[in-house]
Amino acid sequence: MNPETDTRSRILATAREMFHGRSYADVGIQEICVGAKVQKGSFYHFFPSKQELVMAVIDDMAEDWAHGFVAEAFDQNLPPVERLDYMIDAAYYWQKAASDIEGRMPGCLFGNLALEMSTRDDVMRAKLNAVFDKARDRFRATLDEAVQTGALAPMNTEATGTAMLAYLEGIILLAKTRNDPDVILLLGPAIKTLRIETSQ
Amino acid sequence: MNPETDTRSRILATAREMFHGRSYADVGIQEICVGAKVQKGSFYHFFPSKQELVMAVIDDMAEDWAHGFVAEAFDQNLPPVERLDYMIDAAYYWQKAASDIEGRMPGCLFGNLALEMSTRDDVMRAKLNAVFDKARDRFRATLDEAVQTGALAPMNTEATGTAMLAYLEGIILLAKTRNDPDVILLLGPAIKTLRIETSQ
């Protein structure tokens, strides 16, 4: 309804989809404006710069992510170890869906931006780091619970959680390079085998 | 000596360093020419386009890679499982050295390019895939040997090798985002815990 919110969110949604499917450098403001059916002046009314836009996109995606399938995958009602499988499945179906529609795997927006931008923009790097830290915390909390319930032997849950996040990003990277979501299904379940022991 | 070879290899070396430290889109031909002390015309005498240049860079780096520290890390005289640790160490020292010089972690050129370009250029994607396949084969051969000598229980060595490659790329991605090579040291050793069983 609210026209201002509508325009802004249309820009945000269009930019998000384009940045996700391609890259920061490859997507121009002009193109986003056309896609969102907005004029340049309107764009710069809502966003001061391209870099501020992509920061907003990161926030937007992180929000959806945390409240969307990640929240489901890390559902507290599930046994901890099963949540890991759910997370893999969620990643697979997401990439699979995007791949079926667009014909190519977009991969993980955060991973994509991290590799493209973190040598160029420290502010963005910090933001992406924060997103990764939150994801790691989800893993860690799950592992903590698994250890507490005795489902898993004691370990360094923080380091192992980080390792699992790294593995997930690595799988998505490889799957994107092969343009084949099935790689996620093949490699994903092994995430449960990762372990970093508590240092003595 | 040979001036033609010298000019070409100077372009190649400059481009490689710049592409590795930044990104494909962020580095311009002009900038490469200045860095290599070459004129634009000379550049286009040796390389028909920017995309052909980066393909040559990938080949160049892959060559160095295979004959450099990867060859050492996968030294046949080492016990198979130790080679995995060597590989991690090699990755760490490489990134650490680059980080100390440049102040920021460049990450893996192949991983960087894969995420930036694989939705845009299928030829490059295929080339990067081939590089990854070779790396996976190194892992697989090592695992095969470890299984044969009884150091590791039988498993799906191809899938596990792929998983290890994915994990390595994921670790480097995370380390780059944190701009901290030590992440590789912290997470790296867990590569040995990865396992994908032979499907029944």
Next chain:
DNA sequence: CCTTGACTTGACCGACCGGTCTATTATCAT
């Protein structure tokens, strides 16, 4: 000597980049 062809020089091209600016319109409180 003269020709050939690899190599170099640097001006030049159209397209597009992110971003600015002025003018106009829609909205709404007074």
Next chain:
DNA sequence: ATGATAATAGACCGGTCGGTCAAGTCAAGG
């Protein structure tokens, strides 16, 4: 109705992009 402000429109800016091209330089072969 009016004045302030939010929002939109779209022409415009300097700069840079990848790439082209005509004009040379120069060493080797005949």
